[in-house]
Structures are given as structure tokens and as C-alpha cells.
Amino acid sequence: MRKKLLAMAVGVVLMAGALAGCGSSAKQETNEIKIGGNFELTGSVANYGKQAVNGIQLAFKQANANGGVLGKQLTLVLADNKSEPAEATNAITKLITQDKVVAVLGPAASSNVLATLQVAQDNKIPVITPTGTNEKITFDNGQTRPYAFRSCFIDPLQGTIMANFASNSLKAKTAVIYVDNSSDYSKGLAQSFEAVFVKNGGQVLSKEAFLQKDQDFKATLTKIKAINPDVVFLPAYYEEVGKIVKQAREMGITAPFLGTDGWDDPKVVEIAGAPALNNTFFSNHYSSQDKDPNVVKFIEAYKKEYNQEPSALAALGYDAGLVLIDAIKRANSTDPAKIREALEQTKNLQVSTGTITIDAKHNPIKSAVVIELKNGQQVFKEKITP
Known part of the structure; x- marks a missing residue:
């Protein structure tokens, strides 16, 4: 009886070990590559985050439909x-420590990207921001951040x-700069x-x-009108741009307003109204009117895929x-360190823009465009190639 019980016990242990082994093997042979998506899905710039996510998901869907990457399917794990x-x-922190992603895409806004970089560096996980244009994201204190990359041009170029x-x-000789003091993006662009406007012989009359989240800009606009x-x-x-331009036009300010890629959202027209945005111009990453x-x-x-026109975001x-798909393929690995090395070696990669x-500073060398708003519609104005 004792021998029989002992044999049964050994059998149970062996079976448990076998099951554990199967579980371990299944985990190791997972058929997915988990990529983190750290984006603004709610809050003041949620439209940016959602549009960037749409673009990423389209790229992943196309790659997965063509057999995936390294024989595995890409999975975008989102965090708001x-x-x-x-x-x-x-x-x-959640994406890296809990979800175990091998790379992170996002955030969209520069201030939010900057807040993530130390965590990425500490964990040696590469981050690619699609739209964070602040120069310090990839290069700060005279050094390139080893794990930070972007697919957009930087603020100094804009x-x-x-x-x-x-x-x-x-042919402008004078300008006023109106900056969002709560935004690294805005301050860097200003x-x-x-620097360049003054170098060109222009004069900045006021900053x-x-x-x-301010709502009433009339006091400052009164000052600008007088200048x-x-x-x-x-x-x-876009939220503040729409409100500022709307209030400026209501007060009789007719001067051209100039902006940057943060203007690129249909909501800016909804907020300001199409007529108010006439005689405004902004830099952007591409134009839908480009025939490339x-x-x-x-x-x-x-x-x-989405039944709507894509924005630059x-x-x-x-x-x-x-960019990430290409790097993983060339690295022939999902090891974050090898992905990082491959990202650094990205060269002449054909993308949508x-x-x-x-x-060397982990910034893309690419062209930019100037867009004019006419009756609420974006009109291609100029293309600039570095």
C-alpha cells in the first residue's frame, strides 16, 4: 500500500512538473511582440494621441497581415x-514593468515625452515619439539620449x-510672439x-x-492690437489656438497668425470658425495635397480603414x-538593446511623409511644408527640404 501511494505521489509530482514545463514553453513561444503605446487618449490634447494611435495601428495591421515581424504578430498595448x-x-512605468513591452511609442506632446525619458533610460527600453518636437527629447546637456528617438522634425526646424x-x-519686419508658458513645445518654438527672425533683420516688438486651459485672451490681445x-x-x-484667433479677429486684429504643427487638427476650425482662420499659416510634416x-x-x-482624411499626427x-517595424526586422531580435542599435542605423527608410x-542626435532628416488655411481648408503653400 505504501509503495502504491508513493508511486501515485511521484506521478502527481511528475505531472505537475510536466504541466509547469508546458506553461513555461508556451510563454517563451508566445506569438506576439508587445509594443507600448503611451498616449493622450483623454485630456486637453486627446485628439493628437488618438490620431497618432490610428496611424500606428494601421502600420501594425498592415505588417501583421503580411506575416508579422520575425514571424510574430505586433500587439499595441495602450496606456492613457x-x-x-x-x-x-x-x-x-506600467507598460515596461507590468506589460513587459520591448519598446514604447509616444507620447504625442513634448512635455509628456520628456516626463517619460528617465524611466525609459533606467529600464533600457527605446522610446519613439511620433510628434514630440522639443529638441531636448533626444539631445540634452550636450549628449544624445541613447534610448530616445522621434519620427518628426524638431522645434528649431519649425x-x-x-x-x-x-x-x-x-515680408514681415515686426512680430509679436504669443507663447503657451505651460508648454515646453511652445517655449522651444518661440x-x-x-533667433532666426531677428537674424533676418526683423524686430520682435513684444513677447x-x-x-x-485659459479661456479669455482679450487683455493680451488688446495689447497686441495696439502694438x-x-x-x-x-x-x-489647437484648443488655445482656436480660441485666441477667434477672439483676435472679433477684436479687429487682421495681422497674419503663424503657427506650427500643433495647429493641425480639424477642431481648430470648429473652435475659431473658418473665416477667422483666413490669413493664417503653419508648418507641418506633410500635406494631403502632395502627389507623391x-x-x-x-x-x-x-x-x-477609418473613413476620414488623415492629419499629420x-x-x-x-x-x-x-520606423520601429524596420528596426526590429533589421535587428532580427526583440531585445530592446538590439532594437535601439537598429534605430540608430535607420537610413533612407521610405515612410508616408x-x-x-x-x-547622430536621433532626429529624422526629412522635409517640411507650410500650410495656409483658406475658408477652413488646408492649402499647400511651400515645401522645405533640409
């Missing part, structure tokens, strides 16, 4: 940073483009615009400031997805 830097830090556009195309500049440079996000076959192909695929999300080569 609620458009807040502190929440962005929490989101990337500031330079719009300062040159003001001086050369609009600095680069001012004014507001805070995100009467040739142009107003407003590097900010790659742009046309992306737009057709996006419209088929969606295109940049798509591009970020393509052109071709991307990652430079």
Missing part, C-alpha cells in the same frame, strides 16, 4: 497618460521655417523663431504668454510604426 506629464510617467516664411514670403505687428507667432495647440505616390498610398489606406504615428534617416 490623460495629457498630463505625471500620468505619462505612470503610464510608461521655428526656422516660420521665421524665414515671415521674413521672405510675407526661442528658435525669435506675451498664456497658460493651457500692431506685421505678424503674430502663436506656437501652441507614397503619400497618396498612405491616404488611401487610412481613409479605407496620423501620418507621423504611421511613420513611427514603420518622405524618407527618414536618423541622425
